[in-house]
Amino acid sequence: MSSNGVCLLLGATGVGKTLLLKRLQKLSLHGSGEVDAPPHTLPTVGTNLTDLTLKRKKLTVRELGGCMGPIWPSYYKDCSSVMFVVDSANIAQVSSSCIQLLSVLSAEPLHNASVLILFNKRDMPCTMSLVEIKSLFRLDDIVASAPQPVTTLEVSARSGMGLQEVLSWLESVAVHSKWP
Ligand SMILES: Nc1nc2c(ncn2[C@@H]2O[C@H](COP(=O)(O)OP(=O)(O)OP(=O)(O)O)[C@@H](O)[C@H]2O)c(=O)[nH]1
Ligand SMILES: [Mg+2]
Numbered sequence: 001m002s003s004n005g006v007c008l009l010l011g012a013t014g015v016g017k018t019l020l021l022k023r024l025q026k027l028s029l030h031g032s033g034e035v036d037a038p039p040h041t042l043p044t045v046g047t048n049l050t051d052l053t054l055k056r057k058k059l060t061v062r063e064l065g066g067c068m069g070p071i072w073p074s075y076y077k078d079c080s081s082v083m084f085v086v087d088s089a090n091i092a093q094v095s096s097s098c099i100q101l102l103s104v105l106s107a108e109p110l111h112n113a114s115v116l117i118l119f120n121k122r123d124m125p126c127t128m129s130l131v132e133i134k135s136l137f138r139l140d141d142i143v144a145s146a147p148q149p150v151t152t153l154e155v156s157a158r159s160g161m162g163l164q165e166v167l168s169w170l171e172s173v174a175v176h177s178k179w180p
Pocket of ligand 1 (some may be wrong): 045
């Protein structure tokens, strides 16, 4: 395991984890700027490790492909934070994402990890309002009963909306992590 903090990037297949990671890497290297056409992504089979250079730390983000769901728990040990991505344009996926999220939050090795829930694809015209999604998720109850600190953000990996806030969150958890 790397001596830097490791952030796990989780979420069902096709929610946008790989695109998000590519965008975050570019943003962390070049700062804010124009968001170009989204690069092509393929479903992640296995894991995808990417280093982000934050202001004061290097952080390794490990994406676990959605198709790896059954073995996600074998990666929970030694991670300092978790980003859990939801496709907020895919209403059919809400209940399965909610169950996945509950099992992530209740996993014992993640009780000390900071968690960021990302409602992605906010650029799509058919997305539900955040109020609707939060009530479908029963998000207030989930956050209130979670053992770890949970933050939520609305983002679009396609348009770049909210990604600077994601980097700020990563910076804050990296700075406060026990890793050197
Ligand atoms: N409109 C829109 N499309 C997005 C957004 N984020 C990702 N996508 C698209 O969603 C598709 C799946 O994106 P990926 O990043 O490969 O999804 P993933 O979560 O990594 O999927 P797995 O690796 O299979 O778990 C791609 O066609 C992306 O371009 C977004 O914010 N808005
Ligand atoms: Mg992927």
